[in-house]
Amino acid sequence: MPHVVPVGYRHRVPKPASLIEAHRLVKRFGDFVAVDGVDLQVQPGEFFGFLGANGAGKSSTMRMIGCVSPPSEGVLRVFGLDPIKDGPVIRSRLGVCPQQDSLDEELTVLENLVVYARYFGIPRRVARQRAEELLEFVQLSERITSKVEPLSGGMKRRLTIARALINEPEILMLDEPTTGLDPQARHLVWERLFQLKQRGVTQVLTTHYMDEAEQLCDRLVVMDHGKIIAEGSPRRLIEQYSTKEVVELRFGNLPPETVARRINGRISEHCERHEILPDRILLYTADGDAAAEAASREHPAPSSVLVRRSTLEDVFLHLTGRTLVD
Amino acid sequence: MIHPAMAALEYHLVCYRRSWRGTIFTFFVVPVVFLLGMGWSIGGYLDGDAAGQGGLGVSYLTFLAPGLLASTAMQVGVGEGTHPVYGAFHWTRTYHMMRMSPLTTTDILVGHLGYILVRVTISATGFLLVMALLGIVDGAAGLAALPAAVLVGCSMSAFVFAFSATITEPVLLDVVYRILVVPMSLFAGVFFPVAQMPAGARLAAGLLPLWHGVELCRSATMGIPSQLGAPVHAGYLLLWTVVGFLVARWAFGRRLAG
Numbered sequence: 195m196p197h198v199v200p201v202g203y204r205h206r207v208p209k210p211a212s213l214i215e216a217h218r219l220v221k222r223f224g225d226f227v228a229v230d231g232v233d234l235q236v237q238p239g240e241f242f243g244f245l246g247a248n249g250a251g252k253s254s255t256m257r258m259i260g261c262v263s264p265p266s267e268g269v270l271r272v273f274g275l276d277p278i279k280d281g282p283v284i285r286s287r288l289g290v291c292p293q294q295d296s297l298d299e300e301l302t303v304l305e306n307l308v309v310y311a312r313y314f315g316i317p318r319r320v321a322r323q324r325a326e327e328l329l330e331f332v333q334l335s336e337r338i339t340s341k342v343e344p345l346s347g348g349m350k351r352r353l354t355i356a357r358a359l360i361n362e363p364e365i366l367m368l369d370e371p372t373t374g375l376d377p378q379a380r381h382l383v384w385e386r387l388f389q390l391k392q393r394g395v396t397q398v399l400t401t402h403y404m405d406e407a408e409q410l411c412d413r414l415v416v417m418d419h420g421k422i423i424a425e426g427s428p429r430r431l432i433e434q435y436s437t438k439e440v441v442e443l444r445f446g447n448l449p450p451e452t453v454a455r456r457i458n459g460r461i462s463e464h465c466e467r468h469e470i471l472p473d474r475i476l477l478y479t480a481d482g483d484a485a486a487e488a489a490s491r492e493h494p495a496p497s498s499v500l501v502r503r504s505t506l507e508d509v510f511l512h513l514t515g516r517t518l519v520d
Numbered sequence: 521m522i523h524p525a526m527a528a529l530e531y532h533l534v535c536y537r538r539s540w541r542g543t544i545f546t547f548f549v550v551p552v553v554f555l556l557g558m559g560w561s562i563g564g565y566l567d568g569d570a571a572g573q574g575g576l577g578v579s580y581l582t583f584l585a586p587g588l589l590a591s592t593a594m595q596v597g598v599g600e601g602t603h604p605v606y607g608a609f610h611w612t613r614t615y616h617m618m619r620m621s622p623l624t625t626t627d628i629l630v631g632h633l634g635y636i637l638v639r640v641t642i643s644a645t646g647f648l649l650v651m652a653l654l655g656i657v658d659g660a661a662g663l664a665a666l667p668a669a670v671l672v673g674c675s676m677s678a679f680v681f682a683f684s685a686t687i688t689e690p691v692l693l694d695v696v697y698r699i700l701v702v703p704m705s706l707f708a709g710v711f712f713p714v715a716q717m718p719a720g721a722r723l724a725a726g727l728l729p730l731w732h733g734v735e736l737c738r739s740a741t742m743g744i745p746s747q748l749g750a751p752v753h754a755g756y757l758l759l760w761t762v763v764g765f766l767v768a769r770w771a772f773g774r775r776l777a778g
């Protein structure tokens with residue numbers, strides 16, 4: 195009897211493997227542990243974020259994924275390949291927008307893109323054509339022949355993003371892409387990243403801007419001291435680690451500490467959790483209006499009351515604390 | 521498809537297209553002015569000497585020129601291996617940018633050294649052309665001075681690359697000139713025959729790559745045999761180039777893998 199392969203098996207499409215997979219990933223610099231046993235997976239088409247304060251280990255993780263910094267320990271696979279053995283192959287499929295622009299300021303905008311394209315073995319004619327399209331995409335077509343040096347910070351950032359896309363990468367790595375940009379420039383970058391996401395480009399982002407992570411990321415991890423301390427979609431993280439709403443109470447010149455003492459233990463009756471800061475009191479609650487109303491009836495009454503939805507920033511501060519990390 | 525190291529070289533050539541005018545003065549005008557100034561002034565003094573051309577047997581200009589050819593080649597090699605290399609790590613971050621692409625550390629290094637090769641070749645060709653116009657090159661055989669000069673440039677450059685990749689204070693780059701370039705230019709037989717020096721110093725000069733380069737260039741443009749024979753001189757320079765390359769590759773790898 196002939197051997198028959200069941201149809202279901204013959205046509206079974208393998209489940210899309212993770213593009214990036216890390217298991218107990220560690221990066222050490224001497225005695226300092228920058229990344230301390232990180233586990234993560236990034237799926238195709240996903241917009242994945244690393245959220246953390248400066249020095250939390252985000253960039254070190256990115257550099258390991260970008261195959262420019264070998265892991266000290268653990269397993270890392272990008273496209274199923276080993277960054278140590280297959281660095282050049284992996285890098286040929288990655289687009290990297292580093293924290294520092296590292297553009298060649300003496301060369302023109304176009305030259306910067308074409309020269310970089312050549313590193314990927316892209317023929318000059320194709321490189322030129324792609325460069326023109328990308329400059330259109332990042333709204334820099336008018337500056338195509340100008341040198342990079344006089345460009346504004348926002349323009350340089352957009353050019354760096356265009357450069358990262360020149361090899362049509364399967365994963366775009368963005369290390370703090372909008373740090374130092376003015377609001378207009380930030381929004382333009384966000385728009386472009388969102389469009390790339392719609393085209394199905396997998397993106398990995400590091401940021402310490404919560405609004406950026408909340409707007410862009412499908413899923414993110416919060417890093418602190420080299421470890422992942424929370425993981426999920428922005429919405430899930432808010433649900434899990436914060437309340438639905440937050441009430442911000444201010445008391446004019448009266449120090450919130452004093453107010454808290456006067457109303458004694460009653461603050462906690464109005465909310466699930468509260469926080470007394472030097473300039474305001476925060477009430478974390480499911481029903482902001484009710485808590486605001488209750489607080490307004492207290493003496494002293496707040497001079498201003500703001501009810502808002504919980505944000506990722508509340509989650510982040512709750513998880514990592516308000517102490518400065520220097 | 522273009523080889524990755526060639527793509528790295530291409531980057532440096534694109535930059536050179538913008539900056540070549542500035543390099544003419546340092547690496548062409550200055551050496552030629554040196555040649556003419558010293559050749560004619562000191563030459564006038566020496567050549568009219570009672571013993572006849574200071575015992576050199578040829579005009580001082582003829583003797584000096586191949587020496588300056590070799591030392592110019594060395595200066596291009598060293599000059600392009602100091603600030604440009606340090607800057608590519610710390611200021612422009614060019615190497616880091618290249619490292620994000622499929623280029624390997626070796627590609628980055630080979631591409632930049634390839635550029636040094638191009639630069640030394642251009643400078644040496646220009647200098648040799650001036651020598652030919654002055655009629656102090658001994659026929660077509662003098663062309664052999666060109667590869668000799670290129671070899672001097674490379675033998676020094678690779679080590680300087682390694683040094684520039686290792687240091688973290690740019691002020692140390694000046695040390696290269698103070699303890700390497702200047703003494704070597706003075707004591708490697710560029711301006712006077714090393715035979716003039718005491719035995720110990722002669723031996724020390726024999727260790728300097730520049731002396732071997734000067735010997736090769738002089739033998740080519742003057743049509744005389746070199747002291748140890750061309751294969752020994754060329755082999756010694758090649759050894760410096762290869763060892764320098766290996767050290768530089770190690771230093772680049774360490775610096776870029778942070």
